[in-house]
Amino acid sequence: MKHKKYVLLTLLLIASSCGRSSLSQGATDVEALLKIGIIADSYGEMTLGIDPWEVVVCHIPIFTSDEIFEPSLERMSLSSSEIVKRLTPVVSYFKRHSYGRYQPVFSAGQDVTISDTEASDDCVERALDQSGPEVRGVMVIADAEHGADEFGGWGTPGVGCTVSCSARDTRRSVYAGAGDFMDYWNGDSPLDLVEHEIGHALDWPHSTTSASNSGQELYDSALDLMSDSSAPRMVISTKRHGPGTLAINLYAARWFDDEHLQILDRSRRVNIKVQLLATDTDLSIMGTRFIVIADGVNSFLTVELIAARGDNAHLKFDAVAIHRITVAGTSGVDRQQIVIDGDMQDGDKWTRDGLNVDVLSITSVDGDIKAEIEMTVKKTVTG
Numbered sequence: 001m002k003h004k005k006y007v008l009l010t011l012l013l014i015a016s017s018c019g020r021s022s023l024s025q026g027a028t029d030v031e032a033l034l035k036i037g038i039i040a041d042s043y044g045e046m047t048l049g050i051d052p053w054e055v056v057v058c059h060i061p062i063f064t065s066d067e068i069f070e071p072s073l074e075r076m077s078l079s080s081s082e083i084v085k086r087l088t089p090v091v092s093y094f095k096r097h098s099y100g101r102y103q104p105v106f107s108a109g110q111d112v113t114i115s116d117t118e119a120s121d122d123c124v125e126r127a128l129d130q131s132g133p134e135v136r137g138v139m140v141i142a143d144a145e146h147g148a149d150e151f152g153g154w155g156t157p158g159v160g161c162t163v164s165c166s167a168r169d170t171r172r173s174v175y176a177g178a179g180d181f182m183d184y185w186n187g188d189s190p191l192d193l194v195e196h197e198i199g200h201a202l203d204w205p206h207s208t209t210s211a212s213n214s215g216q217e218l219y220d221s222a223l224d225l226m227s228d229s230s231a232p233r234m235v236i237s238t239k240r241h242g243p244g245t246l247a248i249n250l251y252a253a254r255w256f257d258d259e260h261l262q263i264l265d266r267s268r269r270v271n272i273k274v275q276l277l278a279t280d281t282d283l284s285i286m287g288t289r290f291i292v293i294a295d296g297v298n299s300f301l302t303v304e305l306i307a308a309r310g311d312n313a314h315l316k317f318d319a320v321a322i323h324r325i326t327v328a329g330t331s332g333v334d335r336q337q338i339v340i341d342g343d344m345q346d347g348d349k350w351t352r353d354g355l356n357v358d359v360l361s362i363t364s365v366d367g368d369i370k371a372e373i374e375m376t377v378k379k380t381v382t383g
């Protein structure tokens, strides 16, 4: 009898201390998360504060040999300063999603022109070369539309830089065809493509629900600006912005801090409950925005609660989403982000390799959207 009591007491002590220490582990104890921080540091303060962008129109000759362009006589009529005006909601989009930590500021630059034999990339090279030292990013809009089967644009954070990072040196840039700025939009341009490309210039990678054998990704997740950016307007035709982005991107941009994340250590058997606040909750409200479940040197799972409102109003319901994040290469755009389960509701469970993630509840009270998550590690993983 005495012996049994002792055993029981020991188990209780282990259980409670396990639970506590499993979630108090710091971000620096998860190697892959640490790498994300080191990569972010190599880009300095790129994602914080005022970010001066120059907007440049590139004139494409009617007889251009670049096959990316639709063979057409039509050209965009907007000047760079008119495009700057049209980007005003993009400034608000990033202020909103960064909780006021980041603000792109657009100004009109000098137009550039390419010859018949030059390509769209030459537009960007020219615009970067002529940009002033205070400009940290150059956005080039071609005045011709891309062919229907071609990509809409691209964006790059350029090379790492920590002090006086002018775009002329880093080559940080965004490029898009004229499609979203043509007259047929009657002044009501979709903005999700430009927001997506700025996302790349903030060093965010794509996300997808699957990665094929060839490594070709499908940008098919309606949960992320960096995947199916047009998802909101495909569901609600008046929408113009992209969706919000994933918690891991917000963290890499330093729009979430370590205090907004909890880490589940899989090297010990544990059962624990965590309350998540929706990722769009104002940062003045304390609480966990996402959970990181470490399970490899270069990878981890994230668990977050995405509220079906605002830029995510196209989602049917508030949902808990699990992604697998794999850190690769030397910049964030090389990171692999795959949806494991993008729509977990009350009572849904996800189980794999001795790990259970249960959504006990999702509640919405006076605009506060919360989820209660129970996690159980049955089989431990080390290394």
Ligand SMILES: [Zn+2]
Pocket (backbone or CB within 6 Å): 196, 200, 206
């Ligand atoms: Zn992209």
